[in-house]
Amino acid sequence: MxxxxxxxxxxxxxTVYAHVFAWQQALAEAGMPIEGWRIHRRIGMSGGLFTRAVAREAGRPLSDAEAESIQQRHGALFRKLLPExxxxxxxxxxxxxxxxxxxxxxxxxxxxxxxxxxxxxxxxxxxxxxxxxxxxxxxxxxxxxxxxxxxxxxxxxxxxxxxxxxxxxxxxxxxxxxxxxxxxxxxxxxxxxxxxxxxxxxxxxxxxxxxxxxxxxx
Amino acid sequence: MxxxxxxxxxxxxxTVYAHVFAWQQALAEAGMPIEGWRIHRRIGMSGGLFTRAVAREAGRPLSDAEAESIQQRHGALFRKLLPExxxxxxxxxxxxxxxxxxxxxxxxxxxxxxxxxxxxxxxxxxxxxxxxxxxxxxxxxxxxxxxxxxxxxxxxxxxxxxxxxxxxxxxxxxxxxxxxxxxxxxxxxxxxxxxxxxxxxxxxxxxxxxxxxxxxxx
Structure with a gap:
């Protein structure tokens, strides 16, 4: 079987390209601009892992609350970009x-x-x-x-x-x-x-x- | 030299990911939905070539005026997505x-x-x-x-x-x-x-x- x-x-x-664009916008708003292709290459890992990986690259410590808030913002932007x-x-x-x-x-x-x-x-x-x-x-x-x-x-x-x-x-x-x-x-x-x-x-x-x-x- | x-x-x-997303939206509005990755793989060719290639794949004849209008719409969506x-x-x-x-x-x-x-x-x-x-x-x-x-x-x-x-x-x-x-x-x-x-x-x-x-x- x-x-x-x-x-x-x-x-x-x-949904991949809408996810990339929503992450890029959410991270830029949080003061962590990052190139689109680096996001694209990470789509599919968990949002938490991803947010922390980006913060580490940007050399910026990130509290759990901040990571959660960026993920929430990503979700809201994603739903707006791609309602269907x-x-x-x-x-x-x-x-x-x-x-x-x-x-x-x-x-x-x-x-x-x-x-x-x-x-x-x-x-x-x-x-x-x-x-x-x-x-x-x-x-x-x-x-x-x-x-x-x-x-x-x-x-x-x-x-x-x-x-x-x-x-x-x-x-x-x-x-x-x-x-x-x-x-x-x-x-x-x-x-x-x-x-x-x-x-x-x-x-x-x-x-x-x-x-x-x-x-x-x- | x-x-x-x-x-x-x-x-x-x-700008690549914003272009992909703007094209995807402009083409869907024109009745030609197409997967993000197929657009991505064509970014960099001329907008005219690209629009015609998509229309051919969709099996849909496209007038010059329609092709131009889709390109215009792409431009407008792109500027809105990525003002900076x-x-x-x-x-x-x-x-x-x-x-x-x-x-x-x-x-x-x-x-x-x-x-x-x-x-x-x-x-x-x-x-x-x-x-x-x-x-x-x-x-x-x-x-x-x-x-x-x-x-x-x-x-x-x-x-x-x-x-x-x-x-x-x-x-x-x-x-x-x-x-x-x-x-x-x-x-x-x-x-x-x-x-x-x-x-x-x-x-x-x-x-x-x-x-x-x-x-x-x-």
Whole structure:
């Protein structure tokens, strides 16, 4: 019994560039301007880790309250920039296919409820689907906790799980969890970066993954 | 006599992610929603080329007036998203250094005046610096026209010009112009993508290029 564990942002739903821009604005307002590409390369790790990494680079100590307030501001800017969410091509179809075929699958995201609810709705995710979010575990990606929690809830063996993600953090967390991983280009990382981070295969998006699903031996 | 020809957006000034987001919104409003990463991978080509490429992919014929109107809307959204421009780290210092050392240099951008004026101001570009923009040539990147026009105005040989850019379009246009090129990561492309497109060297940004400038044999 094999299973697919999906990242959410940049993998199933097209939110990466709005996240980058919202973080850039929230950090600049807090006196920590940082280049867009450095944010982009960190999307997918937990907001807390990310905020602290930026503060350390800026050489600026950051209280827990400040870190929390920057994260809140990011969330507000993000919702304003992107009130509606757009599933990536093929995402809704792929989830429906897996469900119809009885192939186990779940979502494991560094995002947090209720922030991710609009995205889940756009994907047509029903209440009985396994969704593990930031609030369910102690440590977000690149720690393996999210993927391991998802695997436990799916009731499959670690070695039978494939992680599908767009960011090196997904692939790193998959490695730490002892799972194989598949990369998709829809988050804006290049193919070589994803292969270099451990993806055993890279597709342009989940639509291409769906069309090539036999290659995964599911 | 060697010369450096710089791309502007993503190379000297941190605008790529705002451009991606503004294009995404302008195209969605025009009934052509498209994924962020596909826009990102096309930033740096001319707005006209880009708009037509997207329309072709969407299988939708586009009149000149519509293409122009989408470009105008992109410009308006971009200015609203990013009223102030932030030079990338080291950009202002590098330009001042080249000027002080008498090393010829110029800017060649697919952007258009007056849209680029705020960026040039933020970089401290003076009126006597060679700046070639979209309005000066018939064809933007990836055609070589912008770089060749810049090279002519700098009064140097083609073989003595280095192009510095963040996007594959810069590197492709440089090849077509017969110039060597250097890539920077500040536009969000990965190192392998830039090397694969022909950069003979890749730096994290123009600050690292500046620190390593002896490697270019200028």
């Amino acid at each position: 094999r299973a697919l564990i999906f990242d959410l942002d940049g993998t199933l739903i097209d 969410r757009r599933p990536l091509p093929g995402a809704v179809d792929l989830l429906a296919f897996l469900r119809a075929e009885g192939i186990r699958h779940g979502i494991a995201t560094s995002g947090r409820r209720p922030e991710i609810d609009v995205s889940l709705d756009a994907l047509g995710v029903t209440g009985d689907m396994v969704v593990v979010d930031r609030g369910d575990v102690l440590r977000a990606k690149p720690e393996p906790d999210l993927f391991l929690a998802c695997q436990e809830r799916l009731g499959v063996e670690i070695r039978d799980c494939y992680v599908v993600g767009d960011a090196v953090w997904d692939l790193l967390a998959a490695r730490r969890a002892g799972m194989l991983s598949v990369g998709v280009l829809t988050g804006g990382y290049g193919e070589d970066e994803l292969l270099g981070a451990g993806a055993f295969r890279v597709y342009r998006g989940v639509d291409e993954l769906h069309a090539s699903i036999d290659e995964l031996g599911l | 060697r010369a450096l020809i710089f791309d502007l957006d993503g190379t000297l000034i941190d 421009r932030r030079p990338l780290p080291g950009a202002v210092d590098l330009l001042a250094f080249l000027r002080a050392e008498g090393i010829r240099h110029g800017i060649a951008t697919s952007g258009r005046r007056p849209e680029i004026d705020v960026s040039l101001d933020a970089l401290g570009v003076t009126g006597d610096m060679v700046v070639v923009d979209r309005g000066d040539v018939l064809r933007a990147k990836p055609e070589p026209d912008l770089f060749l026009a810049c090279q002519e105005r700098l009064g140097v040989e083609i073989r003595d010009c280095y192009v510095v850019g963040d996007a594959v379009w810069d590197l492709l246009a440089a090849r077509r112009a017969g110039m060597l090129s250097v890539g920077v990561l500040t536009g969000g492309y990965g190192e392998d993508e830039l090397l694969g497109a022909g950069a003979f060297r890749v730096y994290r940004g123009v600050d690292e290029l500046h620190a390593s400038i002896d490697e270019l044999g200028l």
